[in-house]
Amino acid sequence: MIRIEIPVDAQGITALLRRAFNRDDEACLVHKLREDGLLTLGIVATDDDGGVIGYAAFSPVLIDGEDRQWVALAPLAVDQPFRGQGIGGQLLYTGLDTLNEFGYHGVVVLGSPDWYSRFGFRAAAELPLECRWPGSEVALQMFSLSDEALVGLSGQVEFAEHFNALS
Known part of the structure; x- marks a missing residue:
């Protein structure tokens, strides 16, 4: 079942992220985002x-420096035994649909262009959009949720400070 998270899911999300990434960084990121009202x-x-x-x-x-009603996707994880079954795509589509319903304009992600392009993401450098991390030019992908989302859009994408703790 794919759905919006509820508070009882927090412990399971933390355990999944630790297993999926073999470290605590992503689990800590989500915890801090949630704790600070940035999820x-x-x-x-x-x-x-x-x-x-x-x-x-x-x-x-x-x-x-402006709130343009865009969000970042991170992290995205599927438990190892369930990979290759389309769950990642279902999570992504459900998220995009929900964000669209909430009135958001677009999504950025640092990830594999090969994987994300299958879902309609394109290189953010086309606009041009960039982020502060060196070497992210190819990995920074975007997906617009509305026609007006791309009008006059360019510059630096600023992720929440919490992302700076990721190694």
Whole structure:
């Protein structure tokens, strides 16, 4: 089942992120975003017993210092035994649909262009959009949720400060 996260999911999300990334960084990131009110949306995939097997987090970003109603997708994780079954795509589509319903204009992600392009993401450098991390030019991808989302859009994408703790 794919749905918006609820408070009881927090422990399962933390455990999934630790398993999926073999470290604590992403779990700590989500915890801090949630704690500071910067988790715009969390989408979970659960198994038949209600255990969390997939997760996608969305948090606000600024573009050239302005709130343009864009968010970042990070992290996105699917538990190893369930990979290759389309769960990541389902999490992504559910997140995009929900964000669209909430009136957001777009999503950015640092990730594989090969994987994200299958879902309609394109290189953010086309606009041009960039972020502060060196070497991210190819990995920074974007998805617009509305026609007006790209009008006059350019500059630096500023992720929440919490992302600076990721190694």
